Amino acid sequence: MISVEHLTKRYGAHTAVDGVTFACEPGTVTGFLGPNGAGKSTTMRMICGLTPPSGGSATVHGVPYRRLPNPGREIGVLLDASAQHPGRTGREVLGLAAQTMGVDRRRVGELLDLVGLNATAAKRRVRAYSLGMRQRLGIALAMLGDPRVLILDEPANGLDPEGIFWMRGVLRDFADRGGTVLLSSHLLREVEAVADRLVVIGGGRVVASGTKDELLAGSGVRVRGLEPEKLEWALTTAGVPVTRTADGALVAQADAETVGRVAAAAGAVLLELRPADDGGLEQLFLTLTAGRTVKEAVK
Known part of the structure; x- marks a missing residue:
């Protein structure tokens, strides 16, 4: 091994x-x-x-x-x-x-x-x-x-x-x-x-x-808010990894209850909260490494 x-x-x-x-x-x-x-x-x-x-x-x-x-x-x-x-x-x-x-x-x-x-x-x-x-x-x-x-x-x-x-x-x-x-x-x-x-x-x-x-089982939840930037800031501050989808929604690597509680504490109104579509390894990779590629490439 x-x-x-x-x-x-x-x-x-x-x-x-x-x-x-x-x-x-x-x-x-x-x-x-x-x-x-x-x-x-x-x-x-x-x-x-x-x-x-x-x-x-x-x-x-x-x-x-x-x-x-x-x-x-x-x-x-x-x-x-x-x-x-x-x-x-x-x-x-x-x-x-x-x-x-x-x-x-x-x-x-x-x-x-x-x-x-x-x-x-x-x-x-x-x-x-x-x-x-x-x-x-x-x-x-x-x-x-x-x-x-x-x-x-x-x-x-x-x-x-x-x-x-x-x-x-x-x-x-x-x-x-x-x-x-x-x-x-x-x-x-x-x-x-x-x-x-x-x-x-x-x-x-x-x-x-x-x-x-x-x-791959933990594909997270899809969430949209009335104020997207406020919701993303609240989730990120709470330590929940998030990534944006093409239509402006967020995929959060947490369960629905955690996301809902974070949103409620921040006063962020939710428009959608459901299991994320399974994007397989590609979605997992993009979520886990979001924001790291360019930063590392230019060091």
Whole structure:
């Protein structure tokens, strides 16, 4: 399993990751979500030993990544599909990795077949690969050592619809066989289709964590007031997360009684109060990370 405890990263006065804590269990796919600049990639790099943390810890099966004697046999990592030698062929990339990890060379052919790189593609230099082909090669490289854990940052980037469907099946099969997957992606529909658990990060902090069913069940309530700004101010001041809909209503992450009491205390007249329509993971993401994307991107 992956265990992250109070993981923190500071760059001077800027805190990129602030006390992040979560765990990924065997047999599950965990979707790691957040807007640009939220700290997702930094967190994943710290888990993989590429960026030293300012505080906290991250372990895989109880051991920090840097202390693993042969990490490729324990953890398969894909953080950047372009981080492959452009002058080597796809088969050479996998062959050298297999030699380094002590993996049977026959595993190279098996992985090329699994990710859909045929004999012609395997002989082509990586510099001539499309982004989708590099992603497929990166996934093959991550799985080459038959690891128990996969850590993947935007693995569907550059894949066509067929490729995304294929990747979903590969990850689901890996988890169903007892593997642990930590998956970061901006393709929310795909994460919703494959993930068992979700960790949502915003401003360097975890803003929600739990099973997919638990988090998506709390879709909140839709509320409209005679004075919309007054109602929004009252809810926000009371600590209730809200987001505006296209028609000017609010979606509040609280039960109807709480919203009604807050409105009454503020003297805000309500025109509508009912369960919100289920917008799925996309609505949950927008609600939890509202107002964070631009602020983080310009720091």
